[in-house]
Structure formats: C-alpha cells, structure tokens
Amino acid sequence: MPSSAFATALPARVESCVPLAPEVVELRLSVPQLPRYQAGQFVSLRLPSGVERSYSMASAWSEGEALVFHIRLRPQGQFSGWLQQLLTSGEAPHQLTLSGPYGNCTWQESSSASASTPIVMLAVGTGIAPLAALLQEQLAQGGLAPLTLYWGGARSADLYLRRHFEQLEAARPGFRFVPVVDGEAGWSGRRGRVQQCAAEDFPDLSRGRVYACGSPAMVADAQRLLQACCALPAARFHADSFNAAPAMPSTTFALSTTSATAEPRGAAGRVEIGVRHPDGHCSRVSGAAGTSLLELLRQQQLLSGICGGQGACGSCRVEIVAAPAALAPAARAESRLLAVLPQPAPLHRLACQIPLTAELSGLEIAIPER
Numbered sequence: 422m423p424s425s426a427f428a429t430a431l432p433a434r435v436e437s438c439v440p441l442a443p444e445v446v447e448l449r450l451s452v453p454q455l456p457r458y459q460a461g462q463f464v465s466l467r468l469p470s471g472v473e474r475s476y477s478m479a480s481a482w483s484e485g486e487a488l489v490f491h492i493r494l495r496p497q498g499q500f501s502g503w504l505q506q507l508l509t510s511g512e513a514p515h516q517l518t519l520s521g522p523y524g525n526c527t528w529q530e531s532s533s534a535s536a537s538t539p540i541v542m543l544a545v546g547t548g549i550a551p552l553a554a555l556l557q558e559q560l561a562q563g564g565l566a567p568l569t570l571y572w573g574g575a576r577s578a579d580l581y582l583r584r585h586f587e588q589l590e591a592a593r594p595g596f597r598f599v600p601v602v603d604g605e606a607g608w609s610g611r612r613g614r615v616q617q618c619a620a621e622d623f624p625d626l627s628r629g630r631v632y633a634c635g636s637p638a639m640v641a642d643a644q645r646l647l648q649a650c651c652a653l654p655a656a657r658f659h660a661d662s663f664n665a666a667p668a669m670p671s672t673t674f675a676l677s678t679t680s681a682t683a684e685p686r687g688a689a690g691r692v693e694i695g696v697r698h699p700d701g702h703c704s705r706v707s708g709a710a711g712t713s714l715l716e717l718l719r720q721q722q723l724l725s726g727i728c729g730g731q732g733a734c735g736s737c738r739v740e741i742v743a744a745p746a747a748l749a750p751a752a753r754a755e756s757r758l759l760a761v762l763p764q765p766a767p768l769h770r771l772a773c774q775i776p777l778t779a780e781l782s783g784l785e786i787a788i789p790e791r
C-alpha cells in the first residue's frame with residue numbers, strides 16, 4: 422500500500438497538552454490544510470529550536486479534527502523538555518512545523534481474519550498510539566476483524582487506555598484485549614513480554630498477520646520470535662519501531678516493515694563517495710565500511726533520515742550519478758516506496774538501504790533539494 426505520499430512542511434499549532442499516565446502526555450495539534458493520512462502512519466514535528474522528532478498519530482484521520490499524539494517524556498529528552506515546559510507553564514512556543522505523513526504500518530486490505538488466520542497486535546508503552554488509530558479506523562469502517570491486542574507496560578498505570586479497550590472487548594465479540602504487566606507485585610493478569618504471550622497463545626501464525634509498535638527491542642524480538650517459533654511469514658509482519666533520534670541504527674539494510682538491524686556486510690576498510698549538493702557544488706566524503714550510506718551522509722550533516730532507516734519515510738532519497746558494479750539493485754520494497762514519493766526517477770535510491778562496503782568507493786550521488 423503506498424504510504425509516503427508527500428512531505429510538505431505545514432504549520433501546526435498546539436491545541437492542548439495534558440497528562441495521560443505517569444510520564445505520558447497527550448498532545449493535540451491543529452493543522453490547517455491537514456492532508457489525509459492512513460491510520461498507523463507518523464509525522465515529523467519540528468520545534469522552533471530545530472529539534473525534529475517522529476510521532477505516530479493516535480487517532481484515525483477525520484476532517485477538521487486535531488491531530489492526537491501520545492508521547493512518553495524521556496529524561497533529558499529535547500522534545501520531552503519542550504513538552505514538560507508546555508505542561509507545567511504553558512509557556513513553550515505553540516507553533517511547530519509538521520511534515521509527513523510517513524510509514525507503512527497501515528491496515529492491510531487483505532487482512533481477512535478467522536480462527537485460522539488470526540490478526541495479532543503488539544504494543545508497549547506509547548506504541549499503542551498507532552494501533553489505537555488502526556482499531557478506530559476499522560471500527561469506523563463498520564467492523565473489527567477477529568483480532569487480539571497485547572499491550573505491555575512495567576506497571577498497570579502505564580496502560581492508560583486499559584478501560585477503553587476492556588469496554589471495547591465487552592462490546593465487540595471479535596476483539597480480545599490482553600494487558601501484560603511485567604514489574605508490579607499484586608498484578609493478577611498476564612506477565613512477561615507481549616511477544617512471548619502472543620507466541621504462547623498463537624503457536625501457528627503461518628496464516629496470521631502481526632502489527633507491532635513501540636520499542637525497537639520489542640519489535641525486533643517479536644519479529645525474530647514469531648517468525649522462528651510460530652511460522653509467521655516475513656511479509657505479514659508490519660511494524661513501527663520508535664527509534665530514538667540520537668541513536669538511530671546505522672546498519673538497517675534490509676528494507677522491511679521493521680527496524681530489526683542486519684549484520685553489516687563488507688565491514689572492513691573505508692569508502693569514498695562523491696556528493697553533488699543541492700546548490701550544485703561537489704565534494705568527496707569518506708567513512709568506515711560496514712555502516713549505511715545514510716549513516717555516512719548523516720555524519721556529514723547532509724541528510725537526517727526521519728524514520729531512522731526503517732525504509733518508511735523516503736526522506737533519505739538520493740540520486741545515483743555513477744555507480745560501481747558492486748551497487749546492488751533496489752529490493753522490491755525499496756522500489757515500491759521510491760515509486761510513491763513525489764517526482765520519482767529511475768536513478769533514485771534510499772540511502773538507508775545501501776550498505777557501505779569498500780567496493781562502493783567511487784559511487785557518485787546527488788542530494789535532491791528538500
């Protein structure tokens with residue numbers, strides 16, 4: 422399903438910012454000319470200070486409605502600090518810039534669920550936001566396929582929408598909600614990791630479909646576990662991994678719906694790349710083999726890569742001007758994303774999907790104007 426249809430910078434204004442749970446706030450933004458997005462997608466929010474972070478919409482698109490986000494406040498976090506200021510004094514600047522929507526953890530039309538083709542959703546913490554939007558969208562469209570939602574937190578107080586999902590479970594026979602708490606004495610429900618609970622309950626996912634959102638560790642482990650132990654096909658695992666901006670993975674080569682990291686190939690040696698900049702001037706940059714082209718360009722502050730190398734946003738697109746024979750062609754999923762970006766061209770590639778090997782020395786790329 423096409424996802425990153427545009428990446429225009431739009432003004433957004435804070436409507437409200439209120440606490441939802443310990444360390445979690447709900448931020449509502451009004452965005453005039455808000456373009457239609459699909460539930461499960463995310464946007465990039467830029468503060469006046471230039472700090473830019475990705476956040477998933479927690480509600481389905483509705484004309485004229487505010488955008489809703491659930492955001493965990495991270496200690497010493499830059500965006501978190503701005504939210505904290507907004508929360509306590511209301512004095513942070515109320516104007517932001519938004520770009521997007523991005524991401525492909527969206528509802529798959531072919532998801533026809535039954536007892537033998539189960540749909541499983543996994544979230545930890547604020548990873549529930551995109552899944553809540555997906556569920557809302559499905560309800561608005563008249564149905565909720567037989568579906569099991571596992572939502573994990575360290576304490577029961579972290580499951581801030583628990584009551585809402587319990588009511589939904591009572592009202593909709595096809596929907597099952599499994600809260601999972603791992604660190605609270607006296608909790609009588611499921612314990613452990615959401616992915617382990619799902620693997621116990623669904624030993625055969627060979628015809629199933631899984632949506633997983635939240636911490637990169639959970640997403641990567643869920644993909645590994647459910648594929649290895651429950652025969653989940655790779656193409657039926659859809660994920661949004663909440664990568665931290667300063668520590669984005671540098672070796673995420675295989676374009677998939679997850680951010681599971683791959684082993685770097687050709688890790689030895691250095692690579693030198695020619696770069697044509699948007700203003701037309703050219704330079705040469707070099708870096709250690711074993712990372713990705715995005716990582717090299719990021720180190721040089723030439724590109725940032727909004728989704729952290731998940732192959733979900735297209736913001737790391739470059740044009741190949743001259744390629745050594747060692748440059749492997751784009752995989753199918755990369756080609757699919759490139760095809761839905763504005764002004765696609767055959768020589769475009771996603772820098773996050775190009776592993777840097779010593780054999781790529783001599784590669785020449787152009788960075789498009791943003």
Ligand SMILES: Cc1cc2nc3c(=O)[nH]c(=O)nc-3n(C[C@H](O)[C@H](O)[C@H](O)COP(=O)(O)OP(=O)(O)OC[C@H]3O[C@@H](n4cnc5c(N)ncnc54)[C@H](O)[C@@H]3O)c2cc1C
Nearest residue numbers: 474475476477492493495498499500501547663664665666
């Ligand atoms: C596609 C995508 C969607 C996202 N959607 C959401 C969302 O809906 N809700 C939400 O709360 N967050 C979401 N995030 C994470 C979000 O973009 C920020 O990384 C997070 O809010 C921290 O930003 P900050 O500026 O406050 O902290 P930073 O200044 O970036 O970091 C401060 C400290 O916290 C650590 N840190 C930051 N983020 C994390 C993390 N995720 N896990 C562990 N340590 C971390 C950093 O390593 C650093 O030490 C998403 C990320 C991506 C890539």
Ligand code: FES
Nearest residue numbers: 726730732735773
């Ligand atoms: S597609 Fe998002 S960083 Fe490459």
